[in-house]
Amino acid sequence: MATAILMPPLRARLALKAQEAAFTCRRCLHQQQSTSPTLRLLRQQRPLSRRLEQLQHSRLQSTAPTYQPSSSPLGALSQTITRNAAPHTKSAPKASSFPDTSSKSVAYWLLASATSVFGIVVFGGLTRLTESGLSITEWRPVTGSFPPRNQEDWESEFALYRQSPEFKMLNSRMTVEEFKKIYWMEWTHRLWGRVVGITFLVPTLYFIARKRVSAPMARRLLGICGLIGFQGFIGWWMVKSGLKDDLLETGSHPRVSQYRLATHLGTAFIAYLAMLWNGLHILRENRLVNNPAEGAKLLDTLRHSSLRPFRRYVAALSGLIFVTAMSGALVAGLDAGLVYNNFPWMGQNILPPKRELLDPFYSHTPDNSDLVWRNMFENPVLAQLDHRVLATTTFTAVLSLWAYARYNPAVRSMLPRSGRVAVLGLVHLVSLQVVLGISTLWYLVPTHLASAHQAGALALLSGVVVLGSRVWVPKRTLRLVQQAAAQLQGKSGGQVAKGGSEAVMRAKIWRPISS
Missing domain, CATH: 1.10.8 (Helicase, Ruva Protein; domain 3)
Structure with a gap:
């Protein structure tokens, strides 16, 4: 009872x-x-x-429809853990999809390819300076990879060259042995271009097939491949302009069109800068995503409103440097460096006579409506003056950027150390480039100084691209870093929740027994 x-x-x-x-x-x-x-x-x-x-x-086998885990503290804790784990399950990429970030090996390969393009640009300048670019008068993309193998092949190549305007007007006394020297220069330049194309196309297809790159990076790599192939066509289009008499002005020196030369050089610069920028971008993105706490902090600092004008300044400066380099290509195509060889003077004054700057000889219309732009692109005197003005403006702009980064309190406090180092490196590069440019004028365009000056232009562009990669905040990179930071916080919260649930379980089990 x-x-x-x-x-x-x-x-x-x-x-x-x-x-x-x-x-x-x-x-x-x-x-x-x-x-x-x-x-x-x-x-x-x-x-x-x-x-x-x-x-x-x-607990595992219960399937009652009226069961509500939120009715107890442990049930609420289970729901919290499930909600924290849900974003990780959704953000996990499928096995067949492209990854969020590209592999570091892709970045190293891009930087190596950029180095190769830098080298071929310098070698191409040497080919032009030694007047070797017109030695091969045919474009054979496949069979042209093999040089002449015997004396008969050399005689055949030399016979083709003897039909060119350059041989008739300048090198009519050239022998086969002398022809071989300029032929090897141009052949090496073309072979190097083919190597650049193959060593970029094949790894691109491999990295895309193996899903080693993100989807946006895959599209960029395919775009660079197309640019390299287009560059080969532009190269022959440029050489062709110096092989026909109807493309030359009456009484002019046999040379390629300055317009086509600038296009060929500009395309090479763009391909190089695309490789450099994307290689640096991949390394930076991986570094920020692997350390999301520090990465989010750095990106938040770079997104500060005080650095927005600084980034715009860097973008405008990169455009100015590129335009200055292209004006140098016009100077090279017109041999304008041989017109006035003193600096800062041009003759007896800072500016040459007006009749030399705007010469009606270069106008192609009866009313002289094209007088200004024709002289800008075809008159060696005005082309050199334009290059001097642009170079001086670039030098002043770089020094102004350095002063802005150093003496503006807001920029100086927010700009990271890597950005300050890049700005100082840019000052050194532009100073060296100015010295090379003036020396090239003073010494009547010697081959070694002219080639170094062209390399300096590409190095200066590289410096401003490195600076831009350190202060730019791509939206996609910001999103990936934020996702990585959220996942890291979710894992930490999950570990805390797991420890709390185990403690509650032990309390629930022991309470009935102890009572």
Whole structure:
């Protein structure tokens, strides 16, 4: 009788404990209520390991539709863990999709390809300075990779060259042995171009097929491949302009068109800068994503409003340097460096006479409507003056950027150390370039100084691209860093929640036994 009187409170107590622990469903609770008091007392006396196994099994197997895990603290904790884990499951890329970030090996390959393009640009300048670019008068993309193998092949190539305007007007006394020297220069330049194309196309296809690059980077690499192929066509288009008499001005020196030369050089510069920029971008993106806490902090600093004018200044400066380099290509194509060889004077004054700057000889219309732009692009005197003005403006702009970064309090406090180092390096590069340009004029365009001056232009462009890569904040990179930071916080929160749930479980198990 005493047992019967005490059992109803005990039954209610056991039911309340089961709901708080959230380990049993209603069906199981109903079954427990229908059992005898003796069995309930025996179950309370089971070992702890057996009870834990039974509670975990009942929690996994419960499928009652009225079960609500949020009715207990442990259930709410389970929902929190599930919500934190959901973003990671959604953001995980599929096995067949492109990764979010490109591999570092792609970046190293891009930088190596950029180095090769830098070298071929310098070698191409040497080919032009030694007047070797017109020695090969045919464009054979495949069979042209093989040089002449015997004397008969050399005689055949030399016979083709003797039909060119350059041989007739300048090199009519050239022998076969002298022809071989200029031929090897042009052949090496063309072979190098083919090597650049193959060593870029094949790895591009490999990296895309193996999913080693992100989807945007895959499109960029394919675009660079197309640019390299287009560059080969432009190269022959340029050489062709110096092989026909109808493309030359009456009485002019046999040379390629300055327009086509500038196009050929500009395309090479763009391909080089694209490789350099994307290689640096991949390395920077991987570094920021792998350390999202520091990466998010750095990007937040760079996004500060005080650095927005600085980034715009860097973008405008890169455009100015590129335009200055292209004006140098016009000077080279017109041999304008041989007109006035003193600096800062041009003759007796800072500016040459007006009749030399705007010469009606270069106008092709009766009303002289094209007088200004024709002289800008075809008159050696005005072309050299334009290059001097642009070069001086570039030098002043770089020094102004350095002063802005150093003496503006907001920029100086927000600009990271890598940015300050890049600005100082840019000052050194532009100073060296000015010295090379003036020396090239003073010494009547010697080959070694002219080639170094062309290399300096590309090095200066490289410097401003490096600076831009250190202060620019791509939206996609920012999003990836934010996602990585959120995942890192989610993992930390999940570990804390897991430890808390284990503590609650131990408390729920021990409480009925201790009571």
